[in-house]
Amino acid sequence: MAPPRTPPLFITLSLLCILSLIFFYLYSTSTIPPPPNFKTDFSQDRIKVYVSPLPRSLNYGLLQKYWALSSNTRIGSQVDNEIRKKISPKQSLKSLPFPENPIIKQYSAEYWILGDLLTPEHLKGDSFAKRVSDSREADVIFVPFFAALSAELQLVVDKGVFRKRVETNEDYVRQRMVIDSVKKTEAWRKSGGRDHVFVLTDPVAMWHVKDEIAPAILLVVDFGGWYRLDTKTSNGSSSDSMIHHTQVSLLKDVIVPYTHLLPRLHLFENRKRPTLLYFKGAKHRHRGGLIREKLWDLLIDEPGVIMEEGFPNATGKEQSIKGMRSSQFCLHPAGDTPTSCRLFDAVQSLCIPVIVSDNVELPFEGMVDYSEFSVFVAVSDALKPDWLVSHLRSYSRKQKDRFRRNMATVQPVFQYDNGHLGGVGPIPPGGAVNHIWRKVHQKLPLIREAITRERRKPQGVSVPLRCHCI
Template identity: 60%
Template sequence: MVLLSSSIHTLFFSISLICLLSVSSFLYVNNSVPTTTLIPQNTVQDSAFNLKVFVSELPRSYNYGLLQEYWSLPPDNRIKFDPDHLPGSSRKHSNKEFPPYPNNPVHTQYSAEYWLLGDLMTPESLRNNNSVAKRVSDAKDADVIFVPFFAALSCEMQASIDRRIITRKVDKNEDYRRQKEVMDIVTNSEAWIRSGGRDHVFVLADPMAMWHVKDEIAPAILLVVDFGGWVQIDAKASHGNSNEKIGHTQVSLIKDVIVPYNHLLPALQLSDNQPRHNLLFYKGAKHRQRGGVIRAKLWSMLEHEPGVVMEEGVADETGRQQSIKGMRDSEFCLHPAGDTPTSCRLFDAIQSLCIPVIVSDQIELPFEGIIDYSEFSVFVSSNDALQPKWLVTHLQNISKEQREEYRKNLARVQPMFEYDNGFPGGIGPIDPNGTVNQIWKKIYHKVPMIKEAVTRNRRKPPGTSIPLRCQCT
């Protein structure tokens, strides 16, 4: 397991060479090098990380005002029990300056936008120097421009009212209207015009967020849970018969950041772990589209295997309690592809100390390069998983000692997948090892590339274009 560190010089170079390498020291500060620690304990924020962030000037109606609107809505008819809209409730959150994000599980899993903005809205006097991100008052001084639009909330609010029109550009689609309004404001700003949007950050934790303006936001830094539903066209798309590297791309690991879903289940401490009686657990939808068709196939193969629990699930309190019990009582938790390559189920498994078994060939994972998922997860190809008896036999052959090592590593990375800082409205110091800070670090490491792209674009003469040469994967 590895974590990046800025102490590379003292570890790998002798004192006598430091003066010769002083020119390159900036590169090592910005591209820190692994140590052998899985995750540090009681970390003090590394002063080398300093991401200067300007918050784009959007009306409140696109973030906290949108939350106030949410708390005045009727119950969400997509779930049997909406914990946010109980009969006769007073809508007590609708008038707060920083209303809480929904507890409705459909919304909660997408709450990255809320916690990131909360960190930026926290007064400097309360931040305790925990955060990599430092808010600046002038866009010209910023490394990146954060767009404070609660895109996932906007999308899911529309879906709760009328899901049938969520992908349609019609007047009744309030999410579509908000997307267009946000882009009109942002793209007409001096900051966007200066960079072509390359240094702007959009939080898109919901795969449907900003659906109608994906082409417009493609140059920006996109914080996404995976690349499901996004367009990726490169040399592979033409089966190797084309000499062009890229025709068009909306997302890329080079410029974008994979962020985790917010977990829905409470964290289990390693000291509270009890003996586990099941080999493998899965609770969720049996049928999904696209890459998720593997779910039904795995279900039919595994449902009668000894020690394997396969259950249909729904997003309500009963399903939540069943998931808590099932994950905490099982050695391994199955994470197959769904409509998109990943889901919050993976992060629930981590918090439950249930070793993830990932059967999703196209998956991208948060914070890779900072952590190594193979030290606490089991990766299985779809081809292997669909061989009769193969998966169960493979898991049974993992020794008790190896399982214990996986679980210890899970316990160590749990804080990295926690958004909530424990303060009302998210206004308060964040955990330096928590999710929000890990996201800022990943963005920080994109900054040199972003600045280079902006500079290259700025120097080109009118009427010329710079070819797209990189192959983004």
């Protein structure tokens, strides 16, 4: 009998290749991806940042001005009035803390971003931003203006002139100082400001000069203070406060998180949550926030639902901690703008966010998948009687536990605080500041393309801004 024939070599090799591909596919589709806060090697392709040389009066000097106030009567300022008693007049500007008043603290991104950039390179650790001393070497130009603090300081000192372009409006004067300073630089002339980065977390920050910085990279909490009707569609109303939709875009701008106000609850600390749905805040809001009042009336008498009206003072903070940590879901309707710091407080409290806003933009999309730990509800559905509560009750315990586990992995992503006095020091490698710079880095090719396109235009030719939609 003839011996069995050996398969040709090419058939054997083909079978091995096919088996390898099958094993690779099975392995890759079953492996759980690393959490978004995993430690990353930022030694390669770090973004190079030049810090525009603004006077200290426009950043840390504003902190000094704030703490030098004899007192602050705005809501939530009790804690800052106590801190004022402990601050020495001779204290270094860079060691001044950011205000703890919740109304102001939620806009502290500018403080932590600048603190990272001012940290000596040998101490920066895993920071994704590398500061350079020559603007010609930089990918972007960071403008170190504490715009949110400037606006809030004016509202403390004299709210009556805040919307007016007058010399007594110190915030307006500071805005003009910033714009006049950066526009004189060679870097601005080369790019038309397209590679300049402004932090505008407060919706009213740099209110009077928004049209002049529209081409720049804007770090905003959402487009609520910008994305409004064009003048032509405003029914003849005054255009003084109208911001054209062409001035902001997901292609060039970065949505950043509010600073959370509530402390982090770790997954192992989680306890029973007897309340189905919790909300604490103001019932009456403007613009898109009108939905909140309608939801309030629908839900106020629902069993298992707690709707509390309150403000972010010391008492309100303790109530929010207790309410969010004992509730399964936390309601997040639009306010004056589509988002608020309440969303990030819910994440830190492991309370599953219920986002009721058809036009919401969220930080770090593409890096963070909010559907893994949040419930998104259309406004039309939320306003149906009994619909929302029934929908939330349909989630199984297993589903809610999975939401909380996923939430625990992203809690560090929204952390700004680095634990260093004055904010200058190594930052959390998987925290908010690094994610912001990574997002800016992703946009560099489009920014460079826009700069190149602008340079080749014939002199005197004006090309209107266009809406870039995603």
